Amino acid sequence: MTTSTDSYRRDLVLALRMGNVPPDRIGEIVAEVESHVADTGESPVEAFGPPREYAAGFARPRRAGDVVSLLVLTGFGAACGWLLATGVVGTVRGETFLGFPAWTALVLGALLWIPPLLASVRRNASIRDPRTGGFLAPPPAAVVLTMSGFLALLTLGLWVGTVLAG
Structure with a gap:
């Protein structure tokens, strides 16, 4: 598989996810594209057009509940950050948060991180190649580690910045 095919696959998977296409169907669509490209030698863009345009044909409308x-x-994410x-x-300065020790705000922020994290895992369900059973996109564990790592680095950065500011 060439770099252009790899790039096309990444862009197609993203466009299909944004189009609310179920993970199993995404795997089938990508497998069809890759098989066609391997059989014919055509580039994916020649055969199917730009990834976004091709993915638009498979898009499903979002429900009001999704919005x-x-x-x-x-809102949970914004509250978590705040x-x-x-x-x-507050912890570095020895202040309180609504009459409680400031570390309670850290605990509440961490708890508010859980719903967006779980929603992201659900939304980024594994996309498997129906031909091999392997992953076409990172599995949910990678999403959890990435988001949690970002949260930890953000918190550490805030703490270091506050300590240095004095």
Whole structure:
């Protein structure tokens, strides 16, 4: 498989995910594209067109509940960030948070991180190649580690910045 095919696959998987296509169907579509390219020698763009345009033919409309869920999860993420920043700054300065020790804001922020994390894992369900059973996209464990690592680095950065600011 060439780099252009790899790039096309990544872009196609992303476009299909954004189009609300189920993971099993994404695997089938990508397998069809790769098989066709391997059999004919054509580039994927020649055979199927740009990834976004090709994926648009498979897109499913989002339900109203999906939009509400996204807004709620965005609110959770914003509250999580605010609580973490408040907790780090308050802990370093020895302040309180609503009459409680500042570290309680850190705990609340970490708890508010769980719903967006679980939603991301669900949304990024494994996409498997129906021909081999291997992963076409990172499995959910990679998503959890990436998001949790980002949260840990953000919190550490806030703490270090607050300590240095004094």
